[in-house]
Amino acid sequence: MKYVLLAVGDEKVWEQAGPAEREAVFAGWERFDRLLKSRNADRGGEELAPSGSATVVRKDGDQVIITDGPYAEATEQIGGFVIVEARDLDEAIEFARACPSGTVEIRPVVEYQG
Amino acid sequence: MAGDGATGAERAYREHWARLLALLTAELRDLDLAEESLQDAFAAAVAAWPPEPANPPAWLLTAARRRAMDRLRHGAVVARKLPLLIVDEPEPPSAIPDERLRLIFVCCHPALSTDARVALTLRCVGGLTTREIARLFLVPEATMAARITRAKKKIAQAGIPYRVPSEAELAERRDGVLAVIYLIFTEGYAATGGDRLIREDLAAEAIALGRMLRELLPADAEVDGLLALMLLHHARREARLGPAGELVRLPDQDRSRWRGEEIAEAVALLRRRAPYGPPGPYLLQAAIAAEHATADRAEDTDWPAIARLYGALEQITGSAVVRLNRAVAVAEAEGPQAGLELLEGLDRALGRHHLLHATRAELLRRLGRDREALEAYGRALEAVGTDPERAFLLSRRADLSGSATGPETGPGGPHRAHP
Numbered sequence: 001m002k003y004v005l006l007a008v009g010d011e012k013v014w015e016q017a018g019p020a021e022r023e024a025v026f027a028g029w030e031r032f033d034r035l036l037k038s039r040n041a042d043r044g045g046e047e048l049a050p051s052g053s054a055t056v057v058r059k060d061g062d063q064v065i066i067t068d069g070p071y072a073e074a075t076e077q078i079g080g081f082v083i084v085e086a087r088d089l090d091e092a093i094e095f096a097r098a099c100p101s102g103t104v105e106i107r108p109v110v111e112y113q114g
Numbered sequence: 115m116a117g118d119g120a121t122g123a124e125r126a127y128r129e130h131w132a133r134l135l136a137l138l139t140a141e142l143r144d145l146d147l148a149e150e151s152l153q154d155a156f157a158a159a160v161a162a163w164p165p166e167p168a169n170p171p172a173w174l175l176t177a178a179r180r181r182a183m184d185r186l187r188h189g190a191v192v193a194r195k196l197p198l199l200i201v202d203e204p205e206p207p208s209a210i211p212d213e214r215l216r217l218i219f220v221c222c223h224p225a226l227s228t229d230a231r232v233a234l235t236l237r238c239v240g241g242l243t244t245r246e247i248a249r250l251f252l253v254p255e256a257t258m259a260a261r262i263t264r265a266k267k268k269i270a271q272a273g274i275p276y277r278v279p280s281e282a283e284l285a286e287r288r289d290g291v292l293a294v295i296y297l298i299f300t301e302g303y304a305a306t307g308g309d310r311l312i313r314e315d316l317a318a319e320a321i322a323l324g325r326m327l328r329e330l331l332p333a334d335a336e337v338d339g340l341l342a343l344m345l346l347h348h349a350r351r352e353a354r355l356g357p358a359g360e361l362v363r364l365p366d367q368d369r370s371r372w373r374g375e376e377i378a379e380a381v382a383l384l385r386r387r388a389p390y391g392p393p394g395p396y397l398l399q400a401a402i403a404a405e406h407a408t409a410d411r412a413e414d415t416d417w418p419a420i421a422r423l424y425g426a427l428e429q430i431t432g433s434a435v436v437r438l439n440r441a442v443a444v445a446e447a448e449g450p451q452a453g454l455e456l457l458e459g460l461d462r463a464l465g466r467h468h469l470l471h472a473t474r475a476e477l478l479r480r481l482g483r484d485r486e487a488l489e490a491y492g493r494a495l496e497a498v499g500t501d502p503e504r505a506f507l508l509s510r511r512a513d514l515s516g517s518a519t520g521p522e523t524g525p526g527g528p529h530r531a532h533p
Contacts, residue, residue, distance in 0.1 A: 001197075001273045088277075089225055089272050089273045089274045090275055090279070093225075108271055108272050111197075
C-alpha cells in the first residue's frame with residue numbers, strides 16, 4: 001500500500017532554530033531517507049515552504065476567491081510530505097516513528113484498480 | 115446471554131462466534147463481509163436446528179462461506195469498493211484453525227479510536243449484537259452501528275493488518291488489548307446512568323474476554339494479572355451497593371456477600387505467577403486487590419504488604435493516583451504522619467481532584483490537626499463531582515470527632531478515582 005506521511009509541526013520552532021539545531025534536523029532527515037531507500041519504500045517527497053507563503057483559492061459557485069493562506073489557522077502546519085510504499089499500516093507506523101518530524105499524520109493513498 | 119435453556123444455535127453462537135469470525139475474516143479478507151455472512155449462517159441455524167448437525171461449527175462455517183459467495187456474486191460487496199484486508203498466509207489448516215488472536219489485535223489496534231476499539235471488540239470477539247452493545251453504553255443503536263461501520267471501514271482503508279504483531283511490537287500491542295478489556299470492565303463500574311444489572315453485564319463480558327485472552331496467550335503473566343484483577347473486583351459486586359443504591363466503602367462492606375469462589379480463582383491465578391520475574395502493573399494491582407479480598411475482616415488487612423505493592427506499582431507507573439493510594443496504605447501501616455508526608459508534591463497533578471484533599475483531611479484529623487483538616491475538607495468539597503461523595507464529605511466535616519479512615523482503595527482499582 002502507498003501512504004503519505006505528512007510532517008506536522010510548529011513552524012516557529014524551525015524559524016528560531018540555530019545553525020547547529022538545523023544541522024541535526026537535516027542529518028535526521030538524511031538518516032530517514034537512507035532507511036526508506038534501504039527498504040525500497042521511498043516514493044518521493046518534498047519539504048514545503050512555510051505556511052506564510054500559502055495562497056488559498058476557494059470556489060463558491062461562479063466566484064473564485066483568492067486569499068492569503070493557509071486554509072486553516074493552527075499552531076501546527078504541514079511542513080512536508082513523504083510518500084512511502086509499505087506492506088500495511090504497521091509498517092507505515094514504523095516509518096513514521098523513524099521520521100524526524102515530531103508529529104506525523106499517516107494517510108493512505110487511494111489506489112483505483114482497473 | 116442464554117442460560118441453561120439455551121438452544122443449540124445459541125450455545126453454538128456463544129462457543130464458536132469469535133473463532134468462526136476470525137477464520138472467515140482471514141479467508142475472505144473482509145471483516146464486514148465475514149461478519150454479515152456469519153450472522154446469516156447463525157440465523158439459518160436458528161431456523162434449521164434441531165436436529166443439530168454432528169459438527170455445528172463446520173455446518174456454520176460452510177453456511178457462512180456459501181452466504182459470502184452469494185453476496186460476492188450479487189455484487190453487494192463490490193459496490194463498497196473497500197480494499198481487501200492485508201492478511202498473512204494462514205497456518206497450515208487444522209480442523210478449524212484458531213485465528214482469534216488476529217481478530218483481537220485488529221479490533222484493538224491503536225490506530226482506532228478508543229470507542230471504536232471497545233465496540234469492535236465486544237462485537238467481533240465478544241459476539242454481542244450491535245443492539246446489546248448500544249444498550250450497555252446507553253447510546254442509540256444507530257449510533258453504535260455507525261461507530262462499528264466506521265471502524266471496519268478504517269481498518270480496510272488504512273491497511274490495518276490482520277495479523278498477530280511481531281515479537282518486537284507484541285508487548286506494547288498486548289498492553290493495548292489489556293487496556294481495552296479493562297476499560298470495558300471499569301465502564302461497567304463507572305457508569306453514571308442505567309441500572310445496576312446492565313453494568314454487571316459489561317463487567318462479565320470483560321471477564322469473558324479476559325478468559326479468552328488467557329486461553330490464547332497462556333504464557334503471559336499480565337493476562338493472568340488482568341483476569342485476576344477483574345475477578346477480585348467483580349467478586350465484591352453485591353457488597354458494593356447499599357439498599358438505596360449508594361456506594362458502600364470497602365471497610366464497611368459485608369464480606370459474607372463477596373463471592374468466595376471467584377476470589378479463590380483469582381488467588382490461584384496469582385499464586386501460579388508468584389515465583390516469576392518482575393510483576394507488571396496488572397499483576398501488582400491484582401495482588402493488592404487480593405490482599406483486600408482475602409482479609410477476613412477489614413482490620414485484618416495486611417497494610418504493610420499493600421504499601422509495598424503500591425510502592426512497586428508507583429515505581430513502574432510513576433502515577434500520582436498510585437502514589438495517593440500508597441499514601442493511604444502507608445498511613446494504615448505506619449500511621450497518619452507517614453501517609454501525610456507521601457501526599458507532598460501531589461497537588462500539581464491532583465490538586466483539582468477531591469480525593470487528594472479528602473485523604474489529606476482524614477489524615478490531618480487523625481493527627482488531631484482539626485483546623486487544617488477542616489480546610490482540606492473545604493477544598494475537597496469544592497472539587498467533588500457526585501452527590502453521594504459530597505454527602506459523605508459533608509458528614510465527615512460535620513463530625514470531626516468520629517474515627518477516621520481513608521478513601522476506599524479497592525473496588526475501582528487504584529487507577530480509578532471513584533470510591
